Every structure is written in structure tokens, then in C-alpha cells.
Amino acid sequence: MFTTDIYTINIGPQHPSTHGGLHVEALMDGEVVKDAIVHLGYVHRSMEKIAESRTYTQFIPYTSRLDYLATHLPTLGYVQAVEKLMGVEVPERAEYIRVILGELSRIASHMLFVGSLAIDLGATTGLIYCLRDRERIMDMFEMSSGQRLLASYMRIGGVIQDLPEEFFPAVDRFLNDLHGMIEEYNGLITGNEILQARCKGIGILSPEEAIAYGVTGPNLRASGVLYDLRKADPYGIYERFEFEIPTGQHGDCLDRLIVRIKEIEQSGYIIRQALKKMPTGEVRGKVPKLLKPEKGKEVYHRIESAKGELGFYLVSDGTEKPFRVHVRAPSFVNLMILPLISRGGKLQDIIANIATLDPVLGESDR
Amino acid sequence: MEHWFLNIAHWLTSWLVSLGLAPVWAEVILLVGQWTCIVGIITLNVLVLIWLERKVAGFMQQRLGPNRLGPYGFFQTIADTLKLLTKEDIIPSQTDKLIFKIAPMFFIIVSVMLYAVLPMGQDMAVVNLNVGLFYFISVGSLSTICLLMAGWGSNNKWSLLGAMRSVAQMISYEIPLAFSLLGVVMISGSLNLSDIVQAQHNLWFILLQPVAFITFFIAATAELNRGPFDMPEAEQELTAGAFTEYSGMRWALFFLAEYTNLVAVSALAATLFLGGWQGPFLPSWLWIILKTYLIMMVFMWLKWTFPRIRMDHLMSLSWKVLIPISLVNIVLTGAGIEIFRWMGW
Amino acid sequence: MEAINGDKALLSLQSITGNRLEIIRDPHFIYLTVGPDELLPLMQALKEQLGMNYLSNLTAVDYGEEFEIIYNLYAIPDNQQKFIVKTRVPRAQAELASVFSIYPTADWQEREVFDLMGIQFSQHPNLVRVLLPDDFEGHPLRKDFKKEG
Numbered sequence: 001m002f003t004t005d006i007y008t009i010n011i012g013p014q015h016p017s018t019h020g021g022l023h024v025e026a027l028m029d030g031e032v033v034k035d036a037i038v039h040l041g042y043v044h045r046s047m048e049k050i051a052e053s054r055t056y057t058q059f060i061p062y063t064s065r066l067d068y069l070a071t072h073l074p075t076l077g078y079v080q081a082v083e084k085l086m087g088v089e090v091p092e093r094a095e096y097i098r099v100i101l102g103e104l105s106r107i108a109s110h111m112l113f114v115g116s117l118a119i120d121l122g123a124t125t126g127l128i129y130c131l132r133d134r135e136r137i138m139d140m141f142e143m144s145s146g147q148r149l150l151a152s153y154m155r156i157g158g159v160i161q162d163l164p165e166e167f168f169p170a171v172d173r174f175l176n177d178l179h180g181m182i183e184e185y186n187g188l189i190t191g192n193e194i195l196q197a198r199c200k201g202i203g204i205l206s207p208e209e210a211i212a213y214g215v216t217g218p219n220l221r222a223s224g225v226l227y228d229l230r231k232a233d234p235y236g237i238y239e240r241f242e243f244e245i246p247t248g249q250h251g252d253c254l255d256r257l258i259v260r261i262k263e264i265e266q267s268g269y270i271i272r273q274a275l276k277k278m279p280t281g282e283v284r285g286k287v288p289k290l291l292k293p294e295k296g297k298e299v300y301h302r303i304e305s306a307k308g309e310l311g312f313y314l315v316s317d318g319t320e321k322p323f324r325v326h327v328r329a330p331s332f333v334n335l336m337i338l339p340l341i342s343r344g345g346k347l348q349d350i351i352a353n354i355a356t357l358d359p360v361l362g363e364s365d366r
Numbered sequence: 367m368e369h370w371f372l373n374i375a376h377w378l379t380s381w382l383v384s385l386g387l388a389p390v391w392a393e394v395i396l397l398v399g400q401w402t403c404i405v406g407i408i409t410l411n412v413l414v415l416i417w418l419e420r421k422v423a424g425f426m427q428q429r430l431g432p433n434r435l436g437p438y439g440f441f442q443t444i445a446d447t448l449k450l451l452t453k454e455d456i457i458p459s460q461t462d463k464l465i466f467k468i469a470p471m472f473f474i475i476v477s478v479m480l481y482a483v484l485p486m487g488q489d490m491a492v493v494n495l496n497v498g499l500f501y502f503i504s505v506g507s508l509s510t511i512c513l514l515m516a517g518w519g520s521n522n523k524w525s526l527l528g529a530m531r532s533v534a535q536m537i538s539y540e541i542p543l544a545f546s547l548l549g550v551v552m553i554s555g556s557l558n559l560s561d562i563v564q565a566q567h568n569l570w571f572i573l574l575q576p577v578a579f580i581t582f583f584i585a586a587t588a589e590l591n592r593g594p595f596d597m598p599e600a601e602q603e604l605t606a607g608a609f610t611e612y613s614g615m616r617w618a619l620f621f622l623a624e625y626t627n628l629v630a631v632s633a634l635a636a637t638l639f640l641g642g643w644q645g646p647f648l649p650s651w652l653w654i655i656l657k658t659y660l661i662m663m664v665f666m667w668l669k670w671t672f673p674r675i676r677m678d679h680l681m682s683l684s685w686k687v688l689i690p691i692s693l694v695n696i697v698l699t700g701a702g703i704e705i706f707r708w709m710g711w
Numbered sequence: 712m713e714a715i716n717g718d719k720a721l722l723s724l725q726s727i728t729g730n731r732l733e734i735i736r737d738p739h740f741i742y743l744t745v746g747p748d749e750l751l752p753l754m755q756a757l758k759e760q761l762g763m764n765y766l767s768n769l770t771a772v773d774y775g776e777e778f779e780i781i782y783n784l785y786a787i788p789d790n791q792q793k794f795i796v797k798t799r800v801p802r803a804q805a806e807l808a809s810v811f812s813i814y815p816t817a818d819w820q821e822r823e824v825f826d827l828m829g830i831q832f833s834q835h836p837n838l839v840r841v842l843l844p845d846d847f848e849g850h851p852l853r854k855d856f857k858k859e860g
Contacts, residue, residue, distance in 0.1 A: 009523045015605060031527070031677055041842040048827070049851050049858075084739075122593060122674025128427035188671075194594055195673045211764055211787050214816030220787075227788045300740070300768060300783050300795065311768050313781065324852075326770040328783075336819045347527070348676050351603050365842060 004029055009347075013042045017120040017351050020361030024338065024350065031346050036339040040332070043365040051325035056082050056291045059325065061152040066327065067363045068149055070109035070306035071141070072101040074363070075154040080235060081301035081312035082156045085293045089285050094158035095237045096278040100171070101144065101153060103267040103274075107178075108137040109306035110218075110260045110267075113358045117257060118189050120355040121198055126189045133181045136174050143167045156291065158284035171271065178268045182261060190257060199253035203341040203353040206251060213340070214333045217308025219357060222259045223251030229304035236303075240277070241270050256356040290320050307331050307358055331364035371487065371651065375400075400492050404481050412625040415662070416443045422666045453614035458520070461611065465519030470612070470619035473512035477626035479505050484633050485560045487643045487651030498559040499551065502634060503544055506589065509627065510536040513591075513608050516620070520611040528607025531597040531677055535588055538684040539595075543585035545692035546578040549699040550638050559634075563642030572639040577695045579639045581688050583664075586631045588680070591624065593669035595680060603674075632661040727756045744797045751808050753796065754782070758813055762786050763794055766814035769821060771828045773854045778805055778830055800830065809835040827852040 009026050012018035021042025027035040047066070051059045059078065066074040076098055083090060090098075111134040118126025138148040144163050145151040153159055189195060205215065207223045220227055228245040230238040246262035248255025295318030302311035308330025317323035334357050342350045375396060382392035417432065417440055424431025432439030457463060483498035495501055510533050517529020551557060553574060554565035562571075572579045588595040599607045606612075609620050636642060636657035643650035645657075675683070721741075725732050728749035735742040745753050757763045768783040777799045784794040800807050809832035810817045821832045822841040829850030832838055840847065849856055 007523065009527070017603070031531075041840075041844065044842045046851055049856075053858075118673065122596070123672060124423070125427050125670050126673075128429065132428060192673060194675050194679075197679050198673065198676050212815045213818075214766060214814070214820075225788060232788060232790045233785075300781075302767065309767060311783070313768060313770055313783075315772055324772045326768070328768040328770075332819065332823075333816060336816065346676060346678065348603050348674075 006034055011350065011354075013039075017116075018354060018361075019116065019359060021365070022335075022354065022359065022361055024354070026342075026347065026350060028347065031348075033342050033345050033347060033350060036342045036350060038335055038338055040335070040361075040365055043361045045366065047366045048325050048327065051322055053321065055320045056293075056322060057156060059322070060154065060156075061150070063327075064150040064152045065362055066329065066366065067109070067305060067307060067310070067331070067360045069112050069360055070105035071149060071151045072098075072105040072153060073109075073303065073305040074310060075152060076102050076236075077301065077303040077305065077310045078312050079154045079156050080303065081299055081314050082291070082293075084301050085297055085299045085314050085316060086156070086287075086291060088157045088287055090158055091282040091285050092279050093162070093281045094283045094285070096274045097159050097163055097283060098154065098236060099238070099241070099274045100163075100271050100278075101141075101151075101159075103270050104137050104140060104171070106267050106306045107264050108134050109358075110264050111137075113260055113355075114185055114189060114257065117352070117355040118195075120351050121195055123189065123192070123195065126185075129184060129188060133177075136170070140167060140170050140174070143170065155284060155287075157287035158282070160284075162283045168275070171275065175268050175272055178265070182265055185261060190254075190261060196254060198348070198352055199257060199356070201250070202253045202345060202349050203256075203356065204250060204252045205337060205341050209337070209340065210251065213337045215308070215337055216330050217304065217306070217334070218259045218263060219256055219308065219334055221245065222248035222255040224249055229302060229309060233302070235301070241273050243267075243270050253352045253356040256358075260358075292318060292320050294318065302328065305330060307360060307363065308334055310363075327363075327366055329363045329366060331359040331361070332366075335359050335364055370649075397492070401478075404492070405478060408478065408481070408626050408629070409622070411629060412622050413443045413447065415625050415629070416446075416621075418662075419666055422663065423670050426667070426670045447618070450615055450618040455615065456613050458522075458611050460521045462519040462521060465515045466611070467616075469512050469515035469519055470616045470623070472515065473509055473623040474619050474626065476505060476508045476512060477623040477630065480627070480630040483559055484630065485563055485637060485642060486633075486654055487649070494560055495558065497557045499547060499557045499562070499638075502559075502630075503540070503547070506627070506631075507536065507540050509623070512623075516612070517608040520608070522611050524604045524606070524610045525608050528597070528599065528604045528610070531604075532591060532608060534677075535591075535595065535597050535680060535684075538681055539585045539588040539688075542581050542684060542688035542692050543589055545689065545696060546581040546585060547638060548692075548696050549575045549578040552696070552699050552703060559637055559642075563637055563644060566641040566644065570639060570641040575639065575695070575699070577691060578699075579635075581692045581695070582635065582639070585684070585688060586635065587665065587668060588684070590627055590631055590665070592628070592665055594672035594675050596669075596674060597677060597680065628662060628665060629658060632658045632665065635661050723760060724753060724756055727752050740793045740795045742795045742797065747798050747800050747807050750796070750798050751810065751813070754810050754813050757784055757794060757796070761792065761794075762789075763792070766810070766816050766820075769810075769817055769824065771824045771830055771852075773828065773852065774799075775802070775854065777801055778828065780807060780824070780830065782810070805829060806831040806833060808833055809838075811835055826850070829853060 006027050006029055009028055011026055012023040013021040023039040025037040026033050047062050050062060060075055063074045063078040064071050111130045115127040115130025141151050142148045144167055145153040205223050207225045210220045210223045224247050226245055226247055231245060243266045246259050248259050293316035298315040300311060300313045302309050310330055311328030313326040314322055315324040338353060338357060342353050379392045379396055382395060383389055421431040432442035435441040435445055457466060480502060482493045483495050483501050513532045514529045517525040550562060550571050554562045556562060599609060609617055636654060640657045643654040645653035721734055728745055731746055731749055733744040763784040763786050765785045765787045766782060767785050770781050772779045779797055779799050782796040784796060807830060809821055819841055821835055822838060824830050825832060825838055826840040826842050827850055
């Protein structure tokens with residue numbers, strides 16, 4: 001009998017399709033992946049340690065840099081955690097603004113997901129189409145906060161300022177065009193024969209494994225588990241909105257893509273409802289300049305970020321600085337199953353798997 | 367207009383003979399002249415092609431493409447070429463130096479050799495070879511070896527993977543490529559490309575052999591290593607595949623050769639299926655250029671639309687789909703020829 | 712916050728841990744504080760008897776003399792009960808049993824705690840640093856870690 005040597009190839013940290021500094025050590029037998037070892041930490045910025053030397057407010061911009069593709073969602077999670085810790089009331093209007101911007105961030109993140117999956121599978125044109133549409137969301141972020149990528153718009157007890165007037169027609173136009181954009185993605189990307197061949201049945205994640213390994217977000221829902229924190233454990237004002245939670249059936253790469261495309265549509269519905277119901281009034285509650293939560297108090301708050309369950313664990317020691325901040329990063333936990341779903345596949349499947357797990361390395365490495 | 371180039375050639379040979387040179391030597395000098403022209407045209411044409419490819423990509427992706435240098439960014443490729451020419455020639459220390467160095471040269475030589483038999487107008491083939499088609503396919507398959515040399519010589523796992531992929535792919539697609547052309551050969555009864563063009567005087571072979579054209583086109587895309595079959599390069603998976611370790615002009619030579627191959631194969635497709643240089647009003651050499659560019663635009667259109675196919679799907683497409691189809695096509699063509707003969711056409 | 716003792720399932724947890732379980736309930740969570748030795752049986756019971764199949768978060772806090780390790784447990788897809796399991800290990804002997812065999816998701820999260828806080832998890836299949844380089848000295852999230860610059 002002939003045997004072949006197992007050899008290693010290093011996908012990353014400098015590689016076109018690792019979405020940042022991800023390093024996957026693949027043990028290969030020809031083109032077949034025997035095992036994959038994930039090495040993290042290339043984007044580690046010791047955020048949790050930094051948090052201990054910043055005041056509660058000062059840490060907000062850092063959270064913006066966790067999941068920089070959906071910038072409002074990590075900031076939202078953090079400020080809500082602090083609000084829970086302090087018992088701060090948030091004005092109604094601010095809650096609606098948070099929902100609108102949060103869902104826009106989710107759309108932006110999912111659009112980039114669709115585009116990056118397309119380019120990782122070799123379809124350059126798909127990326128540009130998605131970036132073109134995401135650009136409009138970035139413009140809206142710029143209108144609201146003056147910043148496109150890292151907005152840091154949320155504040156403890158509300159948001160920094162009210163949305164400007166020109167924001168509303170822009171978001172309205174965007175929502176009107178949203179359906180057409182999704183049609184275009186489905187035509188160009190999802191409906192493509194080659195893409196389907198490369199995604200269908202690839203990287204299958206069973207619901208049991210997904211739960212055991214703590215996979216959350218669209219990746220979990222693609223495996224057929226109906227679990228979305230916006231419905232399962234509502235935070236903010238999400239109870240007031242009607243929307244569906246799309247789920248997949250097979251848990252393969254194609255399902256992960258389809259679930260996200262459907263989520264874009266659902267987020268659009270949420271934004272529409274929020275725009276309709278939005279009251280006028282203050283956007284920032286009465287919050288002391290220097291926040292000093294009770295000594296020994298602790299809180300764990302989790303939100304449904306674009307990548308999955310984003311949790312913040314805060315411990316206070318009675319001073320203006322948090323005693324301990326821990327970020328439960330969905331990208332970090334989701335990446336854990338990459339070896340599991342890549343084993344036995346081809347080299348090209350690893351690329352599809354990384355792309356459909358949608359990790360953001362800024363978040364997973366913190 | 368029609369006979370410009372032929373007249374120049376005649377004038378050159380007769381002038382050389384009038385200088386007292388033996389006609390044989392005059393022919394040799396003419397041949398050298400023709401080759402120089404071909405290489406020059408190829409190089410200039412690649413400049414246009416790269417610009418065109420970027421413009422097509424830009425058009426398909428709703429952006430402008432190059433637009434800073436010259437009219438419509440036309441001089442961008444010239445600037446890029448200058449940059450590549452002046453770049454440091456880096457040869458990584460662990461490479462097999464000889465193979466690493468000669469691989470790009472071989473590649474470009476093989477690509478240029480393809481042009482020897484292409485009829486670039488009426489009576490305008492450099493060599494009017496009676497096994498022209500056979501020559502074209504044989505020489506074209508040599509580029510596999512060059513890619514393997516590049517991948518092996520680079521001593522890099524990405525390069526080797528890319529090279530192995532390209533070898534598997536190109537050898538597999540050689541077969542449907544050749545088989546799909548057999549129908550054309552059977553109808554025209556000749557392997558000489560000029561004869562094949564003549565045989566299409568009344569009817570282009572794309573109408574007689576539509577299936578063969580499609581299988582040929584798919585196989586040719588794979589042979590050219592172009593998207594969606596760009597396995598050897600596979601930027602998103604293999605960083606740059608067989609070319610990972612190459613930089614500067616050595617890398618540019620691969621690029622040049624790939625575009626040279628693209629032109630050659632497109633010209634072959636135009637010759638075999640679109641009636642070659644035949645066409646009304648315009649001179650024959652302009653017709654073949656137009657048809658070649660038309661086919662190249664289709665290649666570009668494909669590349670900028672599709673994702674990359676997976677390696678094992680690629681192989682099964684060749685062995686399980688294209689080869690059976692082209693075999694059936696050969697049988698049907700043979701039967702058709704017999705029937706037509708029997709009917710006395 | 713008040714200690715409770717009515718809940719049947721929680722009572723059975725008491726018996727598993729030899730009545731060394733401290734149960735506190737607040738509007739959001741049920742806090743279970745347990746000694747490091749009883750952690751594994753407790754987690755096992757939580758998963759099998761109460762159906763808490765999802766370990767959301769695993770982290771540690773440095774309280775000087777002791778480290779507190781926190782586990783946030785939920786059930787998917789039903790989210791009725793939310794548990795926070797806490798245990799403390801002394802700084803001098805920062806070692807704890809790994810819950811990897813019960814919750815595979817603890818794999819990387821325990822590696823992260825080991826990496827940044829320096830707590831050893833016994834029976835962990837592959838306890839190496841996950842975020843920091845392998846030759847890094849010290850554990851940065853400990854309060855006595857020297858910050859330079």
C-alpha cells in the first residue's frame with residue numbers, strides 16, 4: 001500500500017481570505033484536510049485590561065472597535081450592561097434610535113458577509129455589489145455621528161445626540177431599495193450554480209454540536225435552532241417589534257448564507273416599525289458625569305450582535321472604573337468549531353467555512 | 367487595405383533578393399521579421415488587453431476602472447509595466463534556482479510559438495502547416511510543464527499545490543478540448559487551419575457544431591487557467607498559487623504569457639468556429655482581430671461573473687460531462703456526414 | 712436577594728453538592744456558589760437534570776487572595792432559567808477541574824482564562840495560551856500584572 005505524507009500549510013496570518021489576522025494551521029493529505037488548528041491573538045489589544053484603567057464612559061470607544069463591521073452593536077451591548085449595573089433609565093426616543101442604528105449595523109455586517117463570501121469563493125463582482133450597498137449605511141452613520149466605521153454613538157443613558165433630519169429620508173430610500181438589493185444578491189451570488197456547488201453540504205454543523213460548542217447567532221440558526229436573543233431574551237425594546245427569525249435546515253455553508261440574507265430583510269422590517277413608532281423627546285437620560293456603581297455589584301448582559309451572542313460581564317468595586325470587564329465574543333466562540341466542520345473537507349472548503357462562520361478578528365482577539 | 371501586410375512582405379523579399387541575397391536567406395530574414403512583429407504585437411496587445419480587462423471588470427462592478435493616466439486611463443498599464451520592469455528581481459533563497467528562473471521564460475516562449483500556425487488573414491499564417499491544429503494543441507499543452515516548473519521550483523507549498531492543481535486540470539481538459547475540435551476536423555477534412563477557414567466559406571462551424579463550440583469554450587477556459595477555473599492562481603485560497611514566490615518582471619512574464627495564450631486561444635476559436643478571417647467589407651486581418659476580441663470579451667465576462675469552482679467538481683466536470691458530450695458529438699457528426707453524403711449533398 | 716429553598720430541582724442540586732451549595736436569586740439570575748470540588752457534579756446535574764445545555768460565558772475575576780470563576784448557563788431554545796455558577800480557588804493554588812467534558816464550548820474559554828488569568832484547568836485536553844504568544848510571561852488580567860510604559 002502506498003501512503004501519503006501529511007503536510008501542514010499555514011492559512012494566514014497573511015492570507016487573502018482570513019478576514020484579518022487569523023491563522024489556521026491545516027494538516028493536509030493532498031487536498032483533503034485532516035485537521036485544522038486555529039491560532040488566534042494577532043489582533044489582541046488587551047481590551048479587558050484597558051477597561052480596568054478607564055472610566056465606564058471612556059471605555060465606550062473601545063467597544064466600538066470590537067466588531068468594527070457592525071459598530072453600533074457592541075457599543076449597544078456595553079452601554080446596556082452598564083445601564084443594567086447602574087439601574088439607569090433610557091428615554092424612549094433613544095431606545096428607538098438604538099434599534100434603528102443597531103439593525104442598520106446588522107445589515108451592514110451581513111452585507112459585508114455576503115460580499116466577502118463571494119470574493120472568498122472567487123467572485124470578485126459580488127463583493128463590489130455588497131460594498132456598494134453597505135456604503136449607503138456607512139453614509140447614514142456618518143450623518144448621525146460624523147464617523148463612518150467606528151461611530152461610538154451610544155452613551156450610557158441614551159445616545160450622544162438626536163438623529164439629524166437628513167438621516168430619515170436616507171434610511172427611507174435605503175429601505176425602499178433593500179428588497180431590490182437582496183434580489184440582486186440572490187441572482188448574482190446565492191443563485192449561482194458554482195457557488196451552490198461549493199456551499200451545499202459543506203461544513204455541516206449539527207444543531208447538537210452547535211449548542212454544545214456554544215455557537216450562536218446566524219450560524220446556530222442556520223443549523224435549524226430557533227434561537228435569537230431579540231426574541232428569546234429580549235433586551236431594550238425588542239419585545240415591541242414583530243419580525244421573523246429565519247432558520248436553516250442543514251447547517252451547511254449555503255444555509256448560513258441564506259439565513260443571513262433573510263435576516264437583512266427582517267432587520268429592514270424592524271427599522272420600518274421603529275421609524276413609524278418613534279416618539280419625540282429627549283435622547284439622553286439624566287446620568288451623573290462620573291458613574292460610580294455600587295461596590296461588589298456585577299452584571300452579565302448579552303445582546304444578539306450580528307455575529308451571535310455578545311455578552312458583557314461587568315464587576316464594579318465602587319469606583320469610577322470597572323473592576324473587571326469581560327467580553328463574551330461570539331466570533332471567538334464560533335471560531336472554535338472551524339476544525340470540527342473542516343475536517344475531511346477540501347482545502348477550498350476551509351475558505352468557505354471561515355467565510356460563512358463570519359468571524360471578526362477584532363472581536364475574537366479583543 | 368486587404369494586402370498591406372502581404373505587400374510589405376513581398377517588397378521586403380524582393381528588395382533583399384535584388385540586393386544579391388539568395389532567395390532562401392531572404393525567406394529566413396522575412397521569418398525573423400515576422401516573429402519580431404508577432405512578439406511586438408503580442409506585447410502591445412497585452413497592454414491593451416490588461417487595460418480592457420480592468421475596464422470590463424470596472425464596468426461589470428459598477429466602478430470606473432483605471433481613469434487617471436491618459437485618456438480613459440489607457441496609459442495605466444504602461445506605467446504598471448514600467449514599475450514591474452524596474453522592480454528588484456527577488457529570487458528566494460530556498461528555491462531551485464535554475465527551474466525557478468527558466469519557468470517564466472519557457473512559458474512565454476511556448477505561448478508565442480502558438481502563433482506560428484494561426485492564419486491572421488488571408489494567406490497570412492507564418493507557417494502554413496498541414497497539421498496546424500495538431501501543432502497548436504500539442505504546443506499549447508506544454509504550458510502545463512512550465513506551471514509545474516514554477517510551482518516545483520518555488521519550493522513553497524502554496525506554489526506546489528497550485529502547480530499540481532494546474533497539471534491535473536490542464537491534462538484533464540486537454541482531452542475534451544481536442545475531442546471537441548475533432549468534429550470540425552471531420553467536416554472540413556483537414557488539420558490545416560487555413561483549409562478549415564476555407565471550409566467555412568458558406569457556413570460557420572459554430573452553426574454546424576454548437577455543442578462542440580460550447581465544450582471547446584469551457585475546456586479552453588480551463589486550459590487558459592481563467593476564472594471560474596483559475597485553480598493554479600486561486601488567489602483567495604492559494605494566495606497566488608504557482609506564482610506566489612514570483613515578483614517583478616518574472617511574475618509579469620507569467621501574466622504576459624497568460625494573456626498571450628488568451629489571444630491565441632480566442633483566435634483559434636474564431637478560426638475554427640467563427641469563420642476565421644472571412645467576412646464582408648473589411649480586410650481579412652481586421653475581421654480576425656474583431657472576432658478574437660469578441661471571444662475574449664466573453665472570456666472576461668465569464669471571469670468577472672462566476673465564483674471559482676472547486677477542484678474535485680472541476681475534475682468531474684471534465685471527465686463525467688465534457689468528455690462524454692464531446693464523444694457523442696463526434697459520433698453524431700460522423701453519422702451526419704455519412705447521411706449528407708448518402709443524400710448526395 | 713434572598714436564599715431560597717422551595718424549588719425541588721434546586722434542592723436536588725443541594726444534595727449533589729453535599730449541602731455546600733449557596734443559592735441566591737435576583738430578578739435576572741439564580742446564583743449558585745459552590746466549592747471547586749463540587750463544581751463538576753453540579754454542572755453535570757445542571758445540564759442533565761435542569762437541561763441547561765448552553766454554557767454562554769466562562770470567565771474569572773481576580774479578588775486578590777482568591778480567583779472567582781464564573782459560568783453563565785442558559786438553555787437553548789427555552790430561556791426560562793438563567794444560572795450563574797460561581798466558584799473560588801485560592802491564588803496560591805489556582806487550579807480547577809475543566810468542564811470541557813460537559814460543555815465542549817469551555818475549550819477555548821478555559822484556555823483564555825488560563826492565558827489571561829493563569830488558572831490551571833485539570834483534565835483540559837489542550838491547555839495552551841490562546842490569545843497571547845506561547846512565550847509570554849505572566850498573566851495580564853491578574854491585578855498584580857505590571858503594566859509598562
